Each structure stands twice: as C-alpha cells, then as structure tokens.
Amino acid sequence: MxxxxxxxxxxxxxxxxxxxxxxxxxxxxxxxxxxxxxxxxxxxxxxxxxxxxxxxxxxxxxxxxxxxxxxxxxxxxxxxxxxxxxxxxxxxxxxxxxxxxxxxxxxxxxxxxxxxCDCPEALEGLLRESLGADFRPVMERLRQRAPVFLRVNIRLGDPASVAVRLAGEGIETRAHALSPTALEVVAGARRVHLSRAFAEGLVELQDAASQAVADMMPLAEGARVLDYCAGGGGKTLAMAARGGARHFAHDAAPQRMRDLPARAERAGVAVQCLGGTALGEAAPFDLVLCDVPCSGSGAWRRSPEAKWRTTPADLDRLTALQEEILDRAAGLVAPGGHLAYATCSLLAAENGARIGRFLDAFPGWVLRSERRLTPLDGGDGFYAAVMRRPG
Known part of the structure; x- marks a missing residue:
C-alpha cells in the first residue's frame, strides 16, 4: 500500500x-x-x-x-x-x-x-483541579504515543544481562529511573513477543509506573499476599518475582486471569488463583492489593478511546465501586497487615479522596506510604497508597 x-x-x-x-x-x-x-x-x-x-x-x-x-x-x-x-x-x-x-x-x-492539548471537555475541570500547574504539560504528553516498557524477571536474570540478551535479538533498551526492573524499549518493540527472552519468561510487557507501584508493596518473608483485582496479573507476577512471599490472585471477572497460570509458570513463580468461596476460606492475608477499576486517565496514551467516552456520571459510578472494593478488601487483611490501593488515574476524586474517605470510615488504620505519578515521570499516570490495619 x-x-x-x-x-x-x-x-x-x-x-x-x-x-x-x-x-x-x-x-x-x-x-x-x-x-x-x-x-x-x-x-x-x-x-x-x-x-x-x-x-x-x-x-x-x-x-x-x-x-x-x-x-x-x-x-x-x-x-x-x-x-x-x-x-x-x-x-x-x-x-x-x-x-x-x-x-x-x-x-x-x-x-x-x-x-x-486535546483535553476532553467533559473532564476538563476535574483534570485542571487534579493536575494544577502540570495540567498543560501532562495533557500534551497524553497526545503522544506511550513508550514501551519491559519488566525484567529478577528471578531469572538481572536487568543488565537481560538488556544484552535483548540487544542480540534486535531489541534495544535502556534502564528507566521509575523502577530497577524497568527497561524502556527504544528500538525493535514489535519483536518483543517473538523473542526468546519473552518466551523464556525473562521479560514481560509492563509500564514502568505500574512496576513502580508493585515496588512499593511491603512483602515480608513468608507473607500471604492477595492481588484482589488481579486482571491479567501483571502486578501479581511483579511482586512474585521478588520472592519470599506466597501469592494469590482474584478478580471479579475470573476470565481476565485465564492466562495467568501459564505466565506464572513461564516466569518460574507460584501464583494461586482464587474464586468464589475459596477467597474467604484463604483469608486473612498480610497484604491485599486493590488495583481498582478506574477512569484509566493516566493511561490514555494506550487506551485513548476512554479519553472521549468517560463522563462525570461514569466517575460517580467508578468512585462508588472503588469505595465498595476497599471496604470489602479491608475485611480480608490480617491484624497488623496492609491494604494497598492503586489506580491508573490522574483524577484526585479516584485517588486521595478515596483514601481520605476510607481512613475516616475505618478508625485506627494508618496511611504508611503514598505516591502519585504522571506521564511527566516517564510512564503512565498512577496513584498508590499503602495503609496498615491496627494489630
């Protein structure tokens, strides 16, 4: 053509x-x-x-x-x-x-x-309020194609040697500051899925900011860790690669996890998928991660259709669901354990506002760490918070 x-x-x-x-x-x-x-x-x-x-x-x-x-x-x-x-x-x-x-x-x-700067009219006010002085540069960045990132499986190799291996297959990469496991692909991105490094579980496609969120999770030796909204299981695998904990995955739509067992086997890690009554029987957990459904505004470069089709009414529905998930997940956390909340959203209504509401509703819980990332940091926009349940 x-x-x-x-x-x-x-x-x-x-x-x-x-x-x-x-x-x-x-x-x-x-x-x-x-x-x-x-x-x-x-x-x-x-x-x-x-x-x-x-x-x-x-x-x-x-x-x-x-x-x-x-x-x-x-x-x-x-x-x-x-x-x-x-x-x-x-x-x-x-x-x-x-x-x-x-x-x-x-x-x-x-x-x-x-x-x-291609800002969706329906969400302009919320985006300006949430991003402040970063509104224009963030929206400009969202007009561009997203970079391609790989997560190095540190159970099987170190980033430097894996980068050399990838280069031998025509895939050029460079390290990225957001996570020690992140490699940004600068040439040969379309070859990743066909590479031996991918087939052997050395690398997975995962945004660098998503990796940074997984890096925040407190993983004590022998801890029982639940990825409550696992989806495809990217953060599950990222956490499991660090070793030392037992990992479980759950999703309200179990079909989203259908490839997770094969991916875990390829990566050389153990993940148990839980559904139905098995989740309650396996509780409590030392860490429960809730990577909740959200507007996806931090990842509009990858899924730009949502940029134009998300409405304030959608946000109301999503924030209600986010509260429901947090409240339900809190009951799965062991005394003294941690509850983590994450979104790929830039909107304060889905991020800090939800954590503030949770802490007001659950006295005794303490916010241990919090991080906000935008595309200006190099990856997608993400928010994450880790809270500790009283012992």
Whole structure:
C-alpha cells in the first residue's frame, strides 16, 4: 500500500469508530478482510487511527471536521505535510481537496488550550483541579504515543544481562529511573513477543509506573499476599518475582486471569488463583492489593478511546465501586497487615479522596506510604497508597 492509501483506509476506519465501533475490533476486522496488506501497512494504519483518537480535538480543528477525512487532514497539517501531496485521488489515495478544505485554518499554536492539548471537555475541570500547574504539560504528553516498557524477571536474570540478551535479538533498551526492573524499549518493540527472552519468561510487557507501584508493596518473608483485582496479573507476577512471599490472585471477572497460570509458570513463580468461596476460606492475608477499576486517565496514551467516552456520571459510578472494593478488601487483611490501593488515574476524586474517605470510615488504620505519578515521570499516570490495619 502507498502512504496515501494507508491514510485513506485510516479515514474510513475512523468514521466507523465515530459511529461507535471499538477501534481495536475495527482494525482486527480490517486486517482479516484485507489480507493483501502487509505487516507494515497494518502497523501504519493502526498508528494513524490511534494518533487521530489521541489528538481528536486538535486534528478536527486543523482539518476542519471531526470526520475520518478531516482528522487525517488535520494530522497532516499538524505534521507540517502538504495535504495536496496525499489527497490526490490517484490509485487508492483520498479524493483531492475541495476549495473549503484548502481554506487556511488555524495553526496548532493558535487553538484554545483545551483543544490544542486535546483535553476532553467533559473532564476538563476535574483534570485542571487534579493536575494544577502540570495540567498543560501532562495533557500534551497524553497526545503522544506511550513508550514501551519491559519488566525484567529478577528471578531469572538481572536487568543488565537481560538488556544484552535483548540487544542480540534486535531489541534495544535502556534502564528507566521509575523502577530497577524497568527497561524502556527504544528500538525493535514489535519483536518483543517473538523473542526468546519473552518466551523464556525473562521479560514481560509492563509500564514502568505500574512496576513502580508493585515496588512499593511491603512483602515480608513468608507473607500471604492477595492481588484482589488481579486482571491479567501483571502486578501479581511483579511482586512474585521478588520472592519470599506466597501469592494469590482474584478478580471479579475470573476470565481476565485465564492466562495467568501459564505466565506464572513461564516466569518460574507460584501464583494461586482464587474464586468464589475459596477467597474467604484463604483469608486473612498480610497484604491485599486493590488495583481498582478506574477512569484509566493516566493511561490514555494506550487506551485513548476512554479519553472521549468517560463522563462525570461514569466517575460517580467508578468512585462508588472503588469505595465498595476497599471496604470489602479491608475485611480480608490480617491484624497488623496492609491494604494497598492503586489506580491508573490522574483524577484526585479516584485517588486521595478515596483514601481520605476510607481512613475516616475505618478508625485506627494508618496511611504508611503514598505516591502519585504522571506521564511527566516517564510512564503512565498512577496513584498508590499503602495503609496498615491496627494489630
């Protein structure tokens, strides 16, 4: 496919996305129906689609419309590319520009701040209040593609030797300050899943901020540790790699953990998945981690659709669920044990406000540590707090 044909395909997919279809499903279906497209074509189209979703407001303003065509036109103008070199109508290229599309529009620097930094209108006030002086730089960072990070499994190797091993497979990495186990992939990211290092459990894909949250967890020798909202189990495996504790995983939707046993075996760690009555029978635990459902605002670079589809009503529902999870998990913690709370959110309503409410409702519990991370720190936005139950 030519570069222009890729843009035409992305424009069609964006129109379907605007009609309500999930972007990932659209891309998967398109690839299945267009087997002539090579891996580079599919990757380029994917990048165009997700870049446009991340930059929806600014690209629409620069392109004159929020249609797929308008977004691609805005993307080209943001990059300083003459749209007439792409919108030629030749072959599978988009149709030539009409006079209205050639009319000079605003430059990115001239757009209103919320539009220029692609802030969702529905959440602007909450984001400004939560981020303060960091509002503009954080929102600018969320317009960009997220870096790719690996977590080194320190049960099987040290970061320096694993980096050398990866380099031998064409994957260049560098250490990152957020976590001693984090390697940022600077070249060859698409080779990770096919690498021997990945197949042998030496590395897992995991954001550096997520690794930093796992690093915060107090893991005493012989402790019983429960990842209460385990999902795919990334933090479970990160904690288990440190050794010395017994690890359990639970999720309200057990199917999310379906790959965890195989991943744990590959990583050389032991994790017991608990469901139903087994959870209550296994309690109490010395540490319970609640990585709760949230807006995902700290990870909008990776899941940009949520940026535009999350509403204040969604936040009300989420904060109520977060309180419910914390209250339920507190009963699983042994006296003198720890309860940890984490989100990949930038919003204070999902973070410190929930911890403040919990401490008011549960006298005697003490906040032991707390950390807020934004994309300015290099990884995703995360919040974590660790509280101790009275003995």
């Amino acid at each position: 030519t570069p222009a044909a890729r843009i035409a395909a992305a424009a069609e997919l964006l129109d379907a996305w605007r009609a309500g279809a999930p972007a990932e499903k659209l891309l998967t279906t398109w690839a299945r129906q267009n087997r002539f497209a090579g891996s580079k074509d599919r990757a380029a189209i994917r990048d165009h689609v997700y870049d446009a979703i991340r930059c929806l407001r600014s690209f629409a303003a620069l392109g004159g419309a929020a249609t797929g065509r308008g977004l691609m036109l805005g993307m080209l103008r943001a990059a300083g590319t003459d749209p007439d070199t792409v919108f030629t109508g030749l072959g599978h290229a988009p149709a030539p520009l009409v006079p209205e599309e050639r009319a000079p529009g605003p430059a990115l620097a001239d757009l209103a701040e919320p539009v220029a």
